[in-house]
Amino acid sequence: AQSVTQLDSQVPVFEEAPVELRCNYSSSVSVYLFWYVQYPNQGLQLLLKYLSGSTLVESINGFEAEFNKSQTSFHLRKPSVHISDTAEYFCAVRGNAGGTSYGKLTFGQGTILTVHP
Amino acid sequence: KAGVTQTPRYLIKTRGQQVTLSCSPISGHRSVSWYQQTPGQGLQFLFEYFSETQRNKGNFPGRFSGRQFSNSRSEMNVSTLELGDSALYLCASVEGLSPSTDTQYFGPGTRLTVL
Numbered sequence: 374a375q376s377v378t379q380l381d382s383q384v385p386v387f388e389e390a391p392v393e394l395r396c397n398y399s400s401s402v403s404v405y406l407f408w409y410v411q412y413p414n415q416g417l418q419l420l421l422k423y424l425s426g427s428t429l430v431e432s433i434n435g436f437e438a439e440f441n442k443s444q445t446s447f448h449l450r451k452p453s454v455h456i457s458d459t460a461e462y463f464c465a466v467r468g469n470a471g472g473t474s475y476g477k478l479t480f481g482q483g484t485i486l487t488v489h490p
Numbered sequence: 491k492a493g494v495t496q497t498p499r500y501l502i503k504t505r506g507q508q509v510t511l512s513c514s515p516i517s518g519h520r521s522v523s524w525y526q527q528t529p530g531q532g533l534q535f536l537f538e539y540f541s542e543t544q545r546n547k548g549n550f551p552g553r554f555s556g557r558q559f560s561n562s563r564s565e566m567n568v569s570t571l572e573l574g575d576s577a578l579y580l581c582a583s584v585e586g587l588s589p590s591t592d593t594q595y596f597g598p599g600t601r602l603t604v605l
Contacts, residue, residue, distance in 0.1 A: 416597050419593065419596075463533065472545065475540070476545065477548070
């Protein structure tokens with residue numbers, strides 16, 4: 374089984390400041406990692422993913438995350454945030470264990486990022 | 491490509507009733523996953539279907555069921571509704587055919603309110 378801990382439930386930050394949203398996971402098998410963003414009254418949008426290869430992954434809107442296997446972390450960072458980045462962010466993990474992993478993402482509790490002008 | 495479609499978007503039911511929610515995945519995707527999102531429990535996995543077969547199931551009571559049709563569209567059903575079933579139900583269309591490549595794309599959700 375997998376579990377995900379998002380260490381901050383809320384992160385306030387000023388516009389153009391850098392931000393880091395922290396995510397740690399626990400799993401007895403190898404994992405695949407995802408970040409999703411949710412705007413009010415909407416579904417989840419995929420921000421970025423780590424499936425294999427380079428441990429540093431980037432999104433088209435300036436976010437990046439680094440898979441750190443030794444620290445079981447997948448923190449999300451952005452060097453300069455905008456007002457439009459205000460949303461709730463979810464870290465998710467899927468295990469690589471055959472049947473019990475099919476289609477199942479385990480999510481953290483979410484981090485609300487609020488960007489102030 | 492069109493995104494994931496979920497209908498209806500909003501639903502109000504009373505305790506004891508049953509409800510059916512529908513999900514149409516992205517064209518070409520053969521797998522669909524369902525999740526329940528509540529403020530208290532967060533996002534929880536309900537079940538996953540691939541080629542009309544349920545391959546995985548979360549820890550929900552038998553009142554929650556689903557199915558998938560030959561065109562990959564999926565429905566989930568909740569019988570004997572309880573107040574605690576009030577939630578946003580999200581469907582995810584799964585791209586890829588193996589755990590090493592699967593990526594989930596979510597629909598806008600169906601907001602169910604049980605009175």
